[in-house]
Amino acid sequence: MSEDHDGHIPTPDYSHLDSTDFERVYEPSEDTFILLDALQSERHHLATQRPLICVEIGSGSGLVLAFLARLLSKQEQLVCIATDINECAAQATRKTLERNRVVGDVIVTDLLTSLSTRLSALVDVLLFNPPYVVTECVPGSRGLESAWAGGERGRHVMDRVLPEVDRLLSPGGVFYLVVIEENDPDEISSLLETRGLTVKRILSRRAGRERLVVLKASKLRDFYHNYLTN
Template sequence: MSLATPQYRLTPEEEESVYDPAEDTFLLLDALEKDAQVIRAARPMVVLEIGCGSGVVSTFAANMLDGPCCSLATDLNVLAAQCARRTASLNHASLDTVVGDLAAPLQDRLFGKVDLLLFNPPYVPTSTEEIAGCKEVGRAWAGGIDGREVLDRFLPTVPKLLSENGLFYLVALNKNGIDQLLKYFSDLRAEIVLQRRCGIEFLFVLKFWR
């Protein structure tokens, strides 16, 4: 049975700075649903989304799981954290949000404890001039020269965060170097869960595990 996409609502103020769910969001939801049996079998107790934006992904993951778990999400944007909590509430899910950069506010307490890690990073290759001209919401998609500026800051933390049975789902663009990403971790296995054409590009959801 197909799982419903969570309801969400962005206020006029949030629309200026919070990423409105789009193709990449829905691809990640589809990947989680495709892997639902695998994820549920791992019985995740701690779920963490990095850069939660609207909270649709965190809420979907929380409602997909069979048992109770601690659902956490981070975002640099105070309004995104606010929106994510409202999305969870609208869909009768439990979600705690923390304002901060990537996993920094939580990582010391969560090392080795995250069973399900989710990240839809800013991945669009963007010049310095383009980034400077972006509106605030552009931070959600502007990824620097190769689209990996934010991602490359976070990747070294992933093996430290994941529990023994932890799963990490990542959204990436073809231009981010999919083959390189799949081989990034020497101590984690990897595979492509889903891929989909988006305009002239391809979006991917990659999965990593021990």
């Protein structure tokens, strides 16, 4: 998977996944591709930060983490970790990483439940394309529904992760989150900012009736403040 003449990274190969897989695993869609585009736009920043530990919550097909790994291919000793509560999605992620020659660990767990303590203050890049669709109730399924059903305001799962972000990120760490306007991106930004993070919208796009937004939250402000004052 080589770069084109403009330095763009092509979409990782996921041709090994077929319609049968996508009956159980979330198929890459507009929300997936806006996150890829956002990461491409952040390429210079990411290269400058030289991240070591990259984590994707709810990896689904594994496309996003494979793309990030390729984007950071010049970074030595890169550690890629994917989690998903859906065992079929975890298997799909493993296959996608292998297909694209990415070394990574894939763990079946609810969000970061089994890793949260061990990853505290260590995550350089945290990715989350959450279940954001507004639904009347949240199913208890570990199957395909868990990839998109977000409950009231589409925030049921998202709101479990947001309070943990500042604790998980390394001093120069960054968090990329996909949301829609119905999730109230401004309120999400405020919640993260109250925990000392700097938040901005880096990309938005209309996809059917949805307005997709990618938020970027980082600890860079605190990182540079500590650097300049020490």
